[in-house]
Amino acid sequence: MRSRSWAALTTAAALTAGGLLMAPAASAAGEDSWLSSPAEGLHRFTVPASAVQAAVGTTPAAVAVAVEGNFGPGGTWSQLNLGLNNGNYSATLGPLEPGLYYYQFEATIGGTEQLVGFRNPASPQEVTSQPTWNTFFVDGESADWLADVPAGGQLETISYDSTVAGAERSALVWTPPSYDADRAEPYPVLYLLPDAGQSHREWTELGRAAQILDNLAVEGEIEPMVVVMGDGDSSDARAEVLDNIVPAAEEAFNVSAEPTDRAIAGIGRGASQALNLLVTDPGEFAHVGSFSGGLTSSVSAAKAAQINAATDLVRLYVGNSTDPAYNRTAALLDKFDAAGVEYQFDGVNPDAGGIWESWQENLHDFASRLFGADQDAGPSEGHLELDGPHSLPAPGFTPTPFVDENGIVTFETGTEYANAKNVTIWANWGPSGNWLRIPMVKQGDRWRLTLGPLDGGSYYYKFVVDRVDKKDTSNPTKVTSEPNWSTFFVAGPGIRGEYTGDVPAEQRGAVSTMAYTSTAGEQQRSAHVWTPPGYDAERAAAYPVFYLQHGGGQTWTDWIEVGRAAQIFDNLYRKGDIVPMVVVMGNGNGVDFPKELLERIVPAAENAYHVSSDPAQRALAGLSMGSGQALSTLWAHPGKFAYVSGFSAFGAPPANADIEAINAGTKLLRIYSGDLQDFTYQPTLSLIAAMEERGVNHEFAPLIPGPHSWDVWQKALIDFAPRLFKADTSAGIPIEATIAEGENGVLALTVADFGDGVTLSEPENAGDRLRFTGALPEVTVSDSRTAQQAGVGGWAVSGQADAFTSTGQTVGADHLGWTPQVLTPRPGLTAGAPVATVMSGGSGLDTPGRLASADREGRFGSAKLGAALSLEVPVDTQPGTYTGKITVSLFPVD
Numbered sequence: 001m002r003s004r005s006w007a008a009l010t011t012a013a014a015l016t017a018g019g020l021l022m023a024p025a026a027s028a029a030g031e032d033s034w035l036s037s038p039a040e041g042l043h044r045f046t047v048p049a050s051a052v053q054a055a056v057g058t059t060p061a062a063v064a065v066a067v068e069g070n071f072g073p074g075g076t077w078s079q080l081n082l083g084l085n086n087g088n089y090s091a092t093l094g095p096l097e098p099g100l101y102y103y104q105f106e107a108t109i110g111g112t113e114q115l116v117g118f119r120n121p122a123s124p125q126e127v128t129s130q131p132t133w134n135t136f137f138v139d140g141e142s143a144d145w146l147a148d149v150p151a152g153g154q155l156e157t158i159s160y161d162s163t164v165a166g167a168e169r170s171a172l173v174w175t176p177p178s179y180d181a182d183r184a185e186p187y188p189v190l191y192l193l194p195d196a197g198q199s200h201r202e203w204t205e206l207g208r209a210a211q212i213l214d215n216l217a218v219e220g221e222i223e224p225m226v227v228v229m230g231d232g233d234s235s236d237a238r239a240e241v242l243d244n245i246v247p248a249a250e251e252a253f254n255v256s257a258e259p260t261d262r263a264i265a266g267i268g269r270g271a272s273q274a275l276n277l278l279v280t281d282p283g284e285f286a287h288v289g290s291f292s293g294g295l296t297s298s299v300s301a302a303k304a305a306q307i308n309a310a311t312d313l314v315r316l317y318v319g320n321s322t323d324p325a326y327n328r329t330a331a332l333l334d335k336f337d338a339a340g341v342e343y344q345f346d347g348v349n350p351d352a353g354g355i356w357e358s359w360q361e362n363l364h365d366f367a368s369r370l371f372g373a374d375q376d377a378g379p380s381e382g383h384l385e386l387d388g389p390h391s392l393p394a395p396g397f398t399p400t401p402f403v404d405e406n407g408i409v410t411f412e413t414g415t416e417y418a419n420a421k422n423v424t425i426w427a428n429w430g431p432s433g434n435w436l437r438i439p440m441v442k443q444g445d446r447w448r449l450t451l452g453p454l455d456g457g458s459y460y461y462k463f464v465v466d467r468v469d470k471k472d473t474s475n476p477t478k479v480t481s482e483p484n485w486s487t488f489f490v491a492g493p494g495i496r497g498e499y500t501g502d503v504p505a506e507q508r509g510a511v512s513t514m515a516y517t518s519t520a521g522e523q524q525r526s527a528h529v530w531t532p533p534g535y536d537a538e539r540a541a542a543y544p545v546f547y548l549q550h551g552g553g554q555t556w557t558d559w560i561e562v563g564r565a566a567q568i569f570d571n572l573y574r575k576g577d578i579v580p581m582v583v584v585m586g587n588g589n590g591v592d593f594p595k596e597l598l599e600r601i602v603p604a605a606e607n608a609y610h611v612s613s614d615p616a617q618r619a620l621a622g623l624s625m626g627s628g629q630a631l632s633t634l635w636a637h638p639g640k641f642a643y644v645s646g647f648s649a650f651g652a653p654p655a656n657a658d659i660e661a662i663n664a665g666t667k668l669l670r671i672y673s674g675d676l677q678d679f680t681y682q683p684t685l686s687l688i689a690a691m692e693e694r695g696v697n698h699e700f701a702p703l704i705p706g707p708h709s710w711d712v713w714q715k716a717l718i719d720f721a722p723r724l725f726k727a728d729t730s731a732g733i734p735i736e737a738t739i740a741e742g743e744n745g746v747l748a749l750t751v752a753d754f755g756d757g758v759t760l761s762e763p764e765n766a767g768d769r770l771r772f773t774g775a776l777p778e779v780t781v782s783d784s785r786t787a788q789q790a791g792v793g794g795w796a797v798s799g800q801a802d803a804f805t806s807t808g809q810t811v812g813a814d815h816l817g818w819t820p821q822v823l824t825p826r827p828g829l830t831a832g833a834p835v836a837t838v839m840s841g842g843s844g845l846d847t848p849g850r851l852a853s854a855d856r857e858g859r860f861g862s863a864k865l866g867a868a869l870s871l872e873v874p875v876d877t878q879p880g881t882y883t884g885k886i887t888v889s890l891f892p893v894d
Contacts (some may be wrong), residue, residue: 001272009858019219025509028405030640031123031124031134031227032119032120032123032134032136033120033123033133034046034047034051034105034120034123035136035176036674038092039483039675039676040095040676041094041095041096041138041705042092042093042094042095042675042676043092043093043094043096043136044090044091044092044093044629045067045080045082045090045091045092045093045511045861046088046089046090046139047065047067047082047088047089047090047103047105047120048087048088048089049084049087049088049089049412050249050757051089051118051120051121051353052065052089052105052107053733055105055107055116055118056107056109056116062110062111062467063107063108063109063110064081064107064108064110064467065081065084065089065105065106065107065108066079066080066081066082066105066106066108066335066437067079067082067091067102067103067104067105067106068079068080068103068104068105068106069101069102069103069824070101070102070103070355070356070357070428071093071096071101071103071430071431071434071436072430072438072451072558073228073429073435073452073453073454073455073782074320074322074351074352074355074357074451074452074453075352075353075355075356075357075450076322076438076451076769077438077439078430078436078437078438079106079424079436079437079438079439080093080430080434080435080436081435082105082435089731092676092677092707093429093677094432094434094436094677094705095138095431095432095675095705096138096431097138097142097143097144097204097431098138098139098140098141098143098146098293099137099138099140099142099143099146099357100135100136100137100143100146100206100356100360100844101135101136101137101138102130102133102135102206102356103133103134103135103136104117104119104130104132104133104134105117105118105119105120105190106118106119106130107340108467110423110467112421113421113422113466113467115422117132118132119131119132119133119134119291120134123425125147126205127199127202127205127206128199128201128202128205128239129197129198129199129201129202130710135205135206141768141874144215144655145211145212145215145216145364145702146208146211146215146360147211147215148211148214149211149214149215149218151177151218152177152210152211152213152215152217152218153174153175153176153177153179153210153213153214153217154174154175154179155172155173155174155204155210156172156173156175156571157170157171157172157173158170158171158173158248158249158252159248160244160245160247160248161244162231162234162240162244162613163239163243164234164235164236164239164240164243164244165233165234165240166486167639167710169230169231169244170200170231171200171228171229171230171245171248171249172200172201172203172204172226172228172229173226173227173229173232173249173252173253174209174210174213174226174229175187175213175226175253176213176217176224176225176226177217177218178224179224179226179254180254181253181254181255182254184646186254186255186256186257186261187226187253187254187255187256187261188223188224188225188226188255188256188261188262188370188371189225189228189253189255189261189262189263189368190225190227190228190262190263190264190287190370191227191228191230191241191245191246191249191262191264191265191285191394192209192227192229192230192262192264192265192266192270192363193230193232193241193264193265193266193269193270193271193273193274194229194231194232194233194239194266194267194269194270195266195267195269195270195271195292196233196268196269198267198268198270199231200230200232201229202356203229204229206356207356207359207360207363207603208360209227209363210359210366211227212360212363212364213227213294213367216364216367216368221368222367222368222370222373223370223371223372224870225367225370225371225643226249226253226254228245228249228255228369228770229243230580231245231287232266232269232270232273237273237276237277238273238276238277238280238281238315241273242277242281242284243262244474246262258516259283259284259285259286259310259765260286260312261286261371262276262284262285262286262287263285263286263287263288263313263366263370263371264285264287264288264289265288265289265290265291265362265366266289266290266291266293266327267291267292267293267359268291268292268293269292269293270291270293271289271290271292271293271294272290272293272294272295272296273295274288274289274290274334275288275290275293275294275295276295276297276874277313278307278311279295279297279299279303279307282303282307282309282310282402283305283306283309283310283311283313283334284358285311285407286311286313287311287312287313287314287369287370287371288311288312288313288314288315288611289313289314289315289316289317289362289366290314290315290316290317290329290332291317291326291358291359291362291363291366292317292318292319292323292324292325292329292354292359293316293325293332294325294328294329294331294332295335295417297334298335298494299335299339299341300339301339301340303339304336304341305340305341305495306340306621307341307342308341308342311342313344313369313370314336314341314342314343314344314364315343315344315345315346315365315369316329316332316343316344316345316346316361317334317346317349317358317366318346318348318349318354318386319348319349319352319353319354319355319358320348320349320350320351320352320406320408320452320453320714321348321351321353321404321406321408321450322352322353322354322408322450322451322452323353323354323358324353324354325354326348326353326386326389327389327390328392330386330387330388330389330390331574333386334343335813337429338580340493340697341792344377344378345379345386346362346365346379346380346383347378347379347380347383347384347385347386348383348384348385348386349361349380349383350382350383350384350406350453351453355406361380362467372571374501384406386546390403390412392448392450393410393412395412395443395444395446396412396446397412398474399413399474399475399476400474400475401472401475401488403488403489403490403840406452406453406454407452407453407454407455407456407490407491407492407739408450408451408452409450409451409452409454409488410448410449410450410499411440411448411450411461411472412446412447412448412449413440413446413447413448413463413472413473414446414473414474415445415446416519417446417447417463417470418445418446420447420465420466421466422439422465422466422467423439423440423442423447423462423463423464423465423466424437424438424439424440424463425437425438425440425449425461425462425463425464426461426462426463426469426486427459427460427461427462427709428459428460428461428709428710429454429459429461430713431674431705431709432674432677432704432705432707432711433706433707433708433709433710433712434677434706434709435709436706437464438698445574453492454490454492455490455492455493455494455496455497456490456491456492456493456494456496456497456498456501457489457490457492457494457496457497457711457714458487458488458496458562458564458710458714458823459487459488459489459490459491460479460482460485460486460487460562460710461485461486461487461488462482462484462486463484469484469487470484471484471485472484473484473488475488477561478561479555479558479559479561479562480555480557480558481550481553481554481555481557481558482562485562485857487561487562487774489501489502489564493843494843495713495715495718495843495846495847496714496715497566498571498843498847499568499571499572499714499715499718499847500557500564500567500568500571501567501571502567502570503567503570503571503574507533507570507574508533508566508570509530509531509532509533509535509566509569509570509573510530510531510535511528511529511530511560511566512528512529512531513526513527513528513529514526514527514528514529514584514604514605514608514609515604516586516600516601516604517600517604518591518596519591519592519595519596519599519600519723520590520591520596523871525556525586525587526556526587527556527584527586527587527601527604527605528556528557528559528560528584528585529582529584529585529605529609530565530566530569530582530583530585531543531582531609532569532573532580532581532582533570533573533894534580535580535582535610536610536669537610538610539610541616542610542611542612542613542614542617543580543581543582543609543610543611543612544579544580544581544582544611544612544617544618544619544724544725545581545582545583545584545605545609545611545612545617545618545619546581546582546583546584546618546619546620546621546643546721546724547583547584547585547586547597547601547602547605547618547621547641548574548583548584548585548622548626548717549588549593549620549621549622549623549625549626549627549629549630549649550585550587550588550622550623550625550626551583551584551622551623551624551625551626551627552624554625555587555589556585556586556588556848559585559882560585562710563710563713563714563717564714565583565585565717568714568717568718568721569583569721570720572721572722575798575850576796576798576848576850576853576891576893577721577798577800577848578722578724579724579726579887579891581619581724581725581726581728582605582609582611583607583612584601584605584611586601588622588625588626588629592847593629593632593633594632594633594636594637597620597629597633598633598637598640612635615639615640615642615665616642617642617725618640618641618642618643619642619643619644619645619724619725620633620634620641620644620645621643621644621645621720622646622647622649622681622782623644623646623647623648623713623716624647624648624708626647627645627646627647627648627649627650627651628646628649628650628651630644630645630646630647631644631646631651631687632651632665634662634669635653635662637665638657638658638662638664638665638666639661639662639665639666639822641666642665642666642667642668642757643666643667643668643724643725644666644668644669645668645669645670645671645672645716645720646669646671646672646684646686646687647672647673647712647713647716647717648672648673648674648678648680648684648708648712648713649671649672649673649680649683649684649687650680650683650684650686650687651683651687652686652687652690652691653690653691653694653696657694658778659694659695659696662696662697663695663696663697666697668699668723668724669691669696669697669698669699670698670699670700670701670720670723671684671687671688671698671699671700671701672701672704672712672713672716672720673685673701673703673704673712673721674703674704674705674706674708674709674712675703675704675705675707676706677706677707677708678707678708678712679707679708680708687701692745698841701716701719702705702803702810702812718847719847722800722848722889723887726887726889730794741868746782746783746784746785746893747781747782747783747784747785747790747795747889747890748781749779749780749781749782749797749888749889749890750779750780750782751777751778751779751780751888752777752778752779752780753777754777757883758775758776758777758869759774760772760773760774760869761773761774762869765875766872767875768839768874768875769839769872769873769874769875770872770873770874770875770877771870771871771872772870772871772872773868773869773870773871774868774869774871775866775867775868775869776799776818776866776867776868776869776886776888777831778823778864778865779797779851779864779865779866779888780862780863780864780865781852781854781862781863781865781890782861782862782864783795783854783859783860783861783862783863784860785859785860785863790856790859790892791894792856792894793856793859793892793893793894794828794853794854794856794858794859794892794893795853795854795859795890795891795892795893796850796852796853796854796890796891796893797850797851797852797853797865797888797889797890797891798832798848798850798888798889798891799845799848799849799851799867799886799887799888799889800813800845800846800847800848800849800884800886800887800889801813801816801844801846801884801885801886801887802815802884802885802886802887803884804871804882804883804884805883805884806878806880806881806882806883807880809877809878809880809882811871811877811882811884812838812844812846813844813845813846813884814837814838814842814843814844814846815837815838815839815844815871815872815873816837816844816845816868816869816870816871816884816886817834817835817836817840817842817844817845817869817870817872818834818835818845818849818867818868818870819834819835819867819868819870820832820833820834820849820850820851820852820865820866820867821865821866821867822852822863822864822865823864823865823866824862824863826858826862826863827857827858828854828855828856828857828858828859829852829854829858829863830852830853830854830855830858831851831852831865832849832850832851832852833849835849837870837871837872838872839872839874840872845886848889851865851867851888852865853893
């Protein structure tokens, strides 16, 4: 048996950033009075019940109301249920990523399951081909290229006689800024065609073509050109384009008639029309683009030679495997390759399928390449190769769902719902874990849904069959407290993707079941217990213990079955972010919880596991109802648990609470909440106010975007667990331990004096951001443990930052990154990987990052460590002096 001694010492340096900082811009809603923005990034839909009755034309016995739009993963059309309260149907959604959103309201009539789509009749019709739709735009840096431009071009409508349709038709025409109708040199011209079922006006209504072109023009990223959006709904597209649209544009505008100055592109059917013109009339358009298109006609080698000689650019685009044109594009690439057609392929867009989000990017890329623009011929950054046609599992596959390597997920029902009218999947895949329903499509006797990509993380879902919840019986997972739920995991970036996935089997802790006798009628109950890898029931020092509680309507299994607490602790331990501890997840239902915990759960844990009875080595936390239980234990029994937390918390210190004893006996009291969507948000604020009024020492963590959901609680646990059983850093003063080198038995960390804090440099304007730089105070690790004490292990040092705050404004810790340095290099001593800020594509120090580590060879003696710090914030961040803290922790590694 080997004993383990460890020390975790920390520093919390105040980081001060000079310069002007501003918060992100708020969302801009459209002209729909049923849509409001109650908080930054959030959107609230409120529909009067009288409007629903008017839309369905009757007062049905049962009606479900939702707002549906491109809110789902990958822009998938999804439904957000609206609840009835005080005569209104309402719900809140967000934060939404920047971009254009289109939506409608929908009522489902009970019995017939008839779906009735409608919009606010007082709002203008915004989408010609979809009269029940409205739109709104969310501002943000990533959508600047879609934003309105005050000094942009002009948009006009022209009419022309269609010899094909035998009727008058119209086209939209965009002219660039400073368009000159009398310019000696005619403008080159791009013709755009819509997909089947679309109006040509959708290029501006949903595609934001005018804004895309405006931004390209004012930035000088396109040649001055005229863009004509014509009506391609025709049985003879060749005649419609060449005999009608092109002559009308050349008559009305100062555009060139030279084929070398013409380009054509389209979506879906419009893309196929453009490709057909490439084949039937090579040279009529020197530039051809296909957005989610295909080509049914053959291409001979001779025809390919004609195309190559007469065409300057052929560029092909497609979305991910959810794009209906995916396999058509794969066939098109093969056809062009076989014939020898010269073309460019933009690669597979991994983020979206055949939807406007993809086509907006296609237009932006294609327009910038026209008429002599010098561009790299390769795919857009981050796009994927297309290796061949995509196929889904055959009907009847199990287990479900099927998750591919790109995060595209396929669900399938059994044949038991063959006669159902509507089948949807309701899951936590909306923004910040919002629950959205996505319709399935009937295929034979089964219903299917393929969507994505999904962000990395764990998901829980259920089928809704004609508004009745059903379990996916082909998914073997279960949730004891929610029998209709199933779960699955998607690998990928992000905090939940990083911490809720399985670690290799040999690196996992163990989950066991502990039986105990409850105070509720002396019944036998159970608790899940996680023990760390290498748990040693005989080691000299007892393990710290963390008691973790579930919420209302849940039970002792939920943290494991839905919250994936085992995976979270496995990943935290594997990264060296937590000390070895035991975690006990008991049953808090129907009991006087403080009594149940202290008289039954704690004694059972101390009897069955090698855990400490020292209050300084105990932690207690819970979610929702469990947070109330944790806090009520703190109020009634101060000093029994040194670390306490509430996730989605509520309550207040009772009048007889001993505040002095609470503060004296609690090393850390930290409260977490979702945003305005979390129904305990206001109770949490009331709790914080009550504790401040009574003088209870506490921390209020930055709000976690999202509703009352597992996404919020998982992130809270990921943040809270690394703070347990460590030295108190709330005062921001370094703790130093001077260890004589050669003295056996000690592993310790010291931090160089940093005075009042670390002041970062003056800001460097890097275009879209302000960048501040500085250095971490020198950190020294001293390891004088004997080989018997240290075993085959070494040590690791990690660091994590808190958010930066200034008079109510917050800059998240993900905006701070670092580049670790080993100042005393030697074999076996390794600096951690650089951590990029969120603005540079990383996650910042919002989650712990490795400063350095030492193996068995490099651990002994003293090691000096440092790090270059980088704080990056948007250029429009709210002015002020922002302060935050970095906590640096030392851990032994087995």
